[in-house]
Amino acid sequence: MSFSRRTLLKATAASAVTGGVGAPYIARAQAAEWTYKFSTSLPELHPSVTRTREMAAAIKTETNGRFDMQVFPNSQLGSTTDVLSQLRSGGVEFMAQSPVILAILVPAASISGVGYAFPDYPTVWKAMDGDLGTFVRGEINKAGLEVMDKIWDNGFRQTTSSTKLINGPDDFKGFKIRVPVSPLWTSMFKALDASPTSINFSELYSALQTKIVVGQENALALISAAKLYEVQKYCSMTNHMWDGIWITMNRRAWAALPDDVKAIVSRNANAAAVKDREDTEKLNDSVMQELEGKGLIFNQPDAAPFREKLRSAGFYAEWKGKYGEHAWELLEKAVGKLS
């Protein structure tokens, strides 16, 4: 059923309930005053999409139906690259995306994705709820977008392949790997001597299936939710970067909301972020078992040689130069010396 037809049916049903003669008073299913689209490339089965739907429902209830957030998962509104420009123009009001992808519009935003920067979750949340996060949100605002305070979790990223396990940096030599469309990702895998190709998430499954690329990298929760185990055989726990999900908003659309509605949306988005973080941390172990059950073969390579390879290839020095002293200091304050 088309979207507009469904909306029409809903509206018709609502008036049938409320319009009858002598009908008892019930809280009316009012037409929303604001109907905003929320876009994500993550598939329906991903835990963050479940939390997003819960959040949208809570916002609708708490605004008495005045605010309707319509959730479009799985790149339904277009590829990540497309939706980023729709977010800018106002065609899409909310977008959930990786800080590293957001860097196409806000170069400093990718700093949280620098390879092997974050050792663990406590360090991630301290930095992202602290000075590093505040700095990045400031940069996002300067670029003309709004962003929620709390970042969600897309997990520590792992490397899958249809041909082999990655045991050490040498195994990346010439490895045809899909990376999301963003300079940091390409730079990092080039520094590892891999052969990265930028492909939007919406095209990833078929790129793996048709062997345009041999491997990809993502967190276990998404490898499971997107069923990448159907087209991949090996999974190396390279833990090469932590990735988050910023909830960004088109500035004009956000400014159009009254303060009480803004407060309800923000409170629910930040509460959902906290739940999402708990979900993904809990999922880590069980997902690995589930994926082993689906036939993925795992290994756990030592992180140190990869990090050393990045360092000797000049990766950290290059990105320190790009982000600048101030931003790099904030990162190193959170994670320790990188270069």
Ligand code: X2X
């Ligand atoms: O495109 C990806 O791999 C994804 C979904 O993890 C991101 O948004 C970075």
